[in-house]
Amino acid sequence: MSSLSQLIGAKAKAKEPPPAKRERRKEARPRELLDAALELFVEKGFAATRSEEVAARAGVSKGTLFLYFPTKEELFKAVVRENISGRFAEWNDEFQTFEGSTADMVRYCMKVWWERLGATPASGITKLIISEARNFPELAAFYQNEVIKPGQELIRRILQRGVDRGEFHVIDIEYARFSITAPMLFLVMMKHSLGACLPQDYPLDPQRYLSSQIETLLHGLCVRPDPAQKGQGSQ
Amino acid sequence: MSSLSQLIGAKAKAKEPPPAKRERRKEARPRELLDAALELFVEKGFAATRSEEVAARAGVSKGTLFLYFPTKEELFKAVVRENISGRFAEWNDEFQTFEGSTADMVRYCMKVWWERLGATPASGITKLIISEARNFPELAAFYQNEVIKPGQELIRRILQRGVDRGEFHVIDIEYARFSITAPMLFLVMMKHSLGACLPQDYPLDPQRYLSSQIETLLHGLCVRPDPAQKGQGSQ
C-alpha cells in the first residue's frame, strides 16, 4: 500500500516514460492541446469552448490545433479517449491477489480510485461524459465499454468475494454495486461542477467523505440491523 | 414502466391532446416554451440548443419565443426557476408529523422524492445544473439555495431524528447526508445522461434501485458489523 501511495499523482505529467513506439501514430501530437482541451471542456462544456481558446491555453496558434485534430469534434473525442486509461487490467491483477477482508478491499478500492483518477484532471472526463453523452453517443458507448464496464466488473467481483466469503449479505449485486459508484460520481461532480463555482459553505474533504461513505456502506445506519426487514423496501 | 429505458423518451409523444385550434393564449405559452426548453437543454446542453428549436418544439415560431423571454439566457434561468417549486416547506410539514421508525422515514423520503421529482421532467434540472454550473454561477448559487440547502436540511433532520431516537449510529451527519443524496444524483444522471443514449445493457428499475440503495444504507453490507473497525477506515 505504501509503494502505491508513492505512485500517486505522478500521472498527469510523465505518463509514458518511453513512448514505446506502439503505433507511432500521433504519440508526438502535443499532449498540451489535449490537456488544455480537457480543462476547458470540463470547465465550460464542449459547445461553449472555443477552439482558439484551447490553442491559446496550449500556447500554440489557432491553425496549429487543426494540424493535429481535423475538427473540434475529433479533438473532443481524442480528449475523452486519451484520458480513459485502460488500467483496469492492471488493477484487476492487484485485486486478484488482494489478501485481507473484503471490507478492507472496498476501502482500498476507493482509495486507489481517488488517488489515481479522482484526484487527477482525468476525473473531469466523467463530468464531460455526463454533460455530452447525448450529443456524442459513440463516446458514451466508448466510455461505457472502456470505463464503466470494467469498473463495474471490478466492483462486482469485490462484492461477490464478500458474499462468497460470507462477509457480505448482499442480495442483488447488480444494484448494490452502484453503492460504490454513486459516491465516486458524487465526489467528481462536486469537484468539477457545483463545488467548483460556489463559495464552499461546507468544506468537503474528499478522503474523509469517501471514508465516511464506505463505513456507512459497510455497516449501515441502523444500530441493530433487523434482518427481517431486509428487502421489504417501503412499498 | 418499470425499466429506465421505458421511462426515457416516453414523453415527447402525447403533446397536445386537443390542440384546441388556436385557443391557447398568452397564458399557456410560457409553460409550453419552458417545457420545450427544459427538454432540449437537458438533452443537448444550453449552448448547443438553438432558440429556434425550442420554439419549434413548443409549436411556435422563433420570434414568439422572444416575446416571452428576452434572451436565451433569461429563458435558461426561467427554466431553472420554474422547475424548482418551493415544495420543501410542504415536505417539511409532512416529515414533521411523520410517525414510525426513522428507517421508514428514509424509505418514505426516497419514495416521495422519486414520485414528485425524480420521475418528472424537472429532474433534468439537476443534469442541467451539473453541466452548466460553471457557466452560470448565479444559477448555481440559486439552485444551491433553493434546492440543495432545503433538501439537505430535510435530510439532516431525518438523520438527526434517527440519532436522537437511538435508531442510527451516525457519527458525522454532515457527511452522512450525502449517502442519501448520492443515489438520487446517480439515478437522475442515469435517466438524463448515459442511460438516455445507451442501449440498455441491463434494465435499471428506479424504484428497485432506490429500495436497494436504502436497505444497503440502513443495514450495511457487512454481515456482522464489527464496531471495533468503525472509523478506522483506510486513513
Added chain:
Amino acid sequence: MSSLSQLIGAKAKAKEPPPAKRERRKEARPRELLDAALELFVEKGFAATRSEEVAARAGVSKGTLFLYFPTKEELFKAVVRENISGRFAEWNDEFQTFEGSTADMVRYCMKVWWERLGATPASGITKLIISEARNFPELAAFYQNEVIKPGQELIRRILQRGVDRGEFHVIDIEYARFSITAPMLFLVMMKHSLGACLPQDYPLDPQRYLSSQIETLLHGLCVRPDPAQKGQGSQ
C-alpha cells in the same frame, strides 16, 4: 405686421379649421400618428425609429398604425408631405404688396419664416430630408419642388427687387440667394441635431441669431466696402 404676429404659432394645432373636404381621402387619419412619427423620425432617423414606438407615442396600438399607413415608408412619406405646407402662394401675396425698403423685406422674410416654420415642429422636416434624401429620392424631389423651389423663387424676387430699386448691388442672384437660405438651414440643424444633444456651451437665441445674420448680410463685415475688390475673390 402686427396682425401677422398674431397668427404666429397657431399652426401646429388648428391647421385646417374646416377640413374643406378637399379630397376627403385621409383627412380623418390620426394626425397624432403623423406628429408622433415626425418627432421620432427627426429625433432618431427613419431607420432607427420603430413603428411600435410611433404607435405608442400616438397612444394607439401597433396594429392601428398599419391601418392608416400600409408601410413604414409610406408613413415616412406622409409625414414629409403633410408637413410641407404649400403656403408660399399666400406668402407671395404678402410680399407682392410689401411696402418699404427691401432691407426691411429681408428682415420681415426671416422673421416670418422663423415664426411660421422655423420655430414649429415642421422645421424638423428639413433635418429629415437632409438625413434621408439619398434613401428617398422621390421625397427629395418632392421637397425640392414644394419647398425649395418656391422658397428660392420668393427669395430671388426679393433680391431682384432690391437690385431693381437700386438698393442692392447683387451681382449673381443665383448664388446670393443662398445667403438667406444658409442661416435658416444652420438654425434648423442646431435646433434638431447637434444643438439638441449637446450641453449648450453658448446659448443661441434664434431671433438674435437671425437678426445678426441679416444685418451682416445687408451691410457686410467691412467697415468701408471697397467696390474695386468686389468679385475678385481670393483666387
Added chain:
Amino acid sequence: MSSLSQLIGAKAKAKEPPPAKRERRKEARPRELLDAALELFVEKGFAATRSEEVAARAGVSKGTLFLYFPTKEELFKAVVRENISGRFAEWNDEFQTFEGSTADMVRYCMKVWWERLGATPASGITKLIISEARNFPELAAFYQNEVIKPGQELIRRILQRGVDRGEFHVIDIEYARFSITAPMLFLVMMKHSLGACLPQDYPLDPQRYLSSQIETLLHGLCVRPDPAQKGQGSQ
C-alpha cells in the same frame, strides 16, 4: 470638375490601382474599411447601412470587418474619429503668421477649408454627425470638441483680428462667426444630401459659391450702408 454634380460620385471608381494580388495586409485593411464605411454611412445613414455592405465595398467578407472593429457602433465611432485629423493646429500656425488684409484672410480660410476638407470625402462626416448626433451623443460631443470648437476658435480669431485692426465693424463675434460656418455647412449638405440625389437643376460650383458668399459677407448686400439702420433689425 466645376459643377457639383461632377464632384459627386466621381470617387467610387478608381479604387484599386493595382490590387497587388493579396499583398494588402493587416495594416491596409482598417483604412479601406473606414473609407467604405464613411461612404455608406454618409449615403444611407448608420442604421440603414448593413455591415456586410461595408465589408463588400472594402472587398472583404463580413467576418473580416469584425476582425478590426468589434461592433458596428465602434466602426461608426472609428469612422468619425479617423476622419477628424487634428489639422487645426497646423492651420492655426498658418493663420498666425498671415499677412495681408483680414478680408483676404477670410477668403484664404474658405479656400483652404474647401481644398483640404470640403472637397474630400471627410466632409461627409458633417452630414453624418448632423444625421446621427442624437443617437450618438458622445460622438456629437467628440465632434463638438475636436472639430467645431477649434474651427470656431480659428474663425473667432480672424474676426477679432479684423475688428482689432479696424477692418471689420463686427458687433457680436459670437454670432457673426456663424456667417462663415453656415455657408460651409450649406455646401457640404448640398454635396452629400439633396445635391447628391437630385437632377441638378442648376449647377452649383463650390468655389464660385464660396467666393460669392464671402464677398457678400464682407461687403453686404446694401449699396450704401446706412449706419443709422444698423442694429434696428425687425425686432
Added chain:
DNA sequence: AATGAATGAGGGTTCATTCAT
C-alpha cells in the same frame, strides 16, 4: 375600427475551419 399575439425575413455577431505565407 382596434388590438396585440404571432410571424419570419433580415441583420449583427461568432467562431470553426481554411489557406497563403
Added chain:
DNA sequence: GATGAATGAACCCTCATTCAT
C-alpha cells in the same frame, strides 16, 4: 510545421407586417 488573416455558415435577436379576435 506554424501562423493568423480571412471566410462564411450559423445563430441570436429585432422588428415590420399580418391576422384572428
